[in-house]
Amino acid sequence: MSEIPSELRYTKSHEWVRSMEDGHLEIGISDHAQEMLGDMVYVELPEVGATVNTGDDCAVVESVKAASDVYAPISGEIVEVNSMLSEAPETINSDPYGEGWLFRLQPVDDNEVDELLDAEGYSEVVEAEN
DSSP states (O other), rough: OOOOOOEEEOOOEEEEEEEEESSSSSEOOOOHEEEHHHEEEEEEOOOTTTOOTTTOOEEEEESSSEEEEEESSSSSSEEOTTTHHHTTHEEEHHHHTTTTEEEEEESSOOGGGGGOOHHHHHHHHHHHOO
């Protein structure tokens, strides 16, 4: 069973969102997603300063099995990317909720986070796929 931390919010497309103290949101892909994709070999991150809308494809993670788009869970401006992943994309496999984060954004509307799935709702999505 995949790890699904209760303090995070999730999308049906397997992104997770962590609210940070500075008001930014940290985004990555879930443990379930990295398990399904397999060993990561490449990550294409968004440009810092880019504006994204909810549902926009804004990053790509590529594994030995497949390439997969990563979608913006909410609208905002990209303020930071995890450039370490360029050299070590496998970090997503070993620590998807920690060092394997993809990007951080400044949300346009903080309330959009409340519309995302909680851990229980995301668990139901994962179970329905299995």
